[in-house]
Amino acid sequence: MxxxxxxxxxxxxxxxxxxxxxxxxxxxxxxxxxxxxxxxxxxxxxxxxxxxxxxxxxxxxxxxxxxxxxxxxxxxxxxxxxxxxxxxxxxxxxxxxxxxxxHMLEVVQAHMLLFEKVLKGLRESSLKVKPKHPDRPQVVLSSIAHKPSRYGVWGLVYKNTNLLRSCVLAEGISLQDLKSQLDYLSMRDIRASLVFLVNEGHIFSTIDEHHFKSAEH
Structure with missing residues (x-):
């Protein structure tokens, strides 16, 4: 869809x-x-x-x-x-x-085959981007970041996960900070990937519904 x-x-x-x-x-x-x-x-x-x-x-x-x-x-x-x-x-x-x-196994296999090259490129050709503010977490973006619409919501989830993992602040990273770092994405797409991550238990909200942190910390 x-x-x-x-x-x-x-x-x-x-x-x-x-x-x-x-x-x-x-x-x-x-x-x-x-x-x-x-x-x-x-x-x-x-x-x-x-x-x-x-x-x-x-x-x-x-x-x-x-x-x-x-x-x-x-x-x-x-x-x-x-x-x-x-x-x-x-x-x-x-x-x-x-x-x-x-059929479920076929879907998983197809997903892994389709996104294997994308994730491999994300790991191997990642570029470190200096944060706009020194007191905010550094963001790692990939060369595929300029074409998010071609990779679907899984690409958004993967990038948002990296952003949240990199945050060391007690209150986590704010929705506005995510938007400023992922300014090539729409707020709707960012929110959709955040909802997925929360539902899957990968992240949680902290001081309010606009601040999030990785559950792996």
Missing amino acids: SAPQVSNDTFAVCDLELNQVSIVGIVRGFTPFVTNMQYSVDDMTGPPLCVKQWLNEEDWSLTSVPPGTYVKVIGSLRNFSGQRSVLAMNIRCIKDLNEITS
Whole structure:
């Protein structure tokens, strides 16, 4: 859902063009139309995704997938009037729950392969940037920092984690300090990554809801 759209119906993750994608989730509902069936599929990573399956006369004799059913969807990502959906080539009901675990492992493996080069570059080609204020923590930024939109929220989380770890102040680092050090990012993106880090237990708020510190200290 956060993959940048590089052209009409073309999306990318880490400069890798998305072609065919697979999704495993629960059908939350469906709506029949004259030429297609639209499903609401929830894979637990965000809001339910709209999945469209075009139908011909022979397909109308098939029974639609009822809500509460686990399915695997194979299709391509589309953007119509600002709403993203998956144009399904195949929708299959999952009968063996081991498929869900297998899909999770595939997602983790794909994530590791996609971001391996990004994180490697972050470690090897990092540049030390002098702090704007001597009493504030020094920030380490990478050469990929100038293209945050191409790397998604995980890149933001990784950079924010480094910033928070480097802070030695008792009250932690303030939201405004984070914004000044990451001035190429929007406040919305910074807040989103902070929410993720708090929910995962990596950081916590200190004197108020605008100051944060790493839980690893």
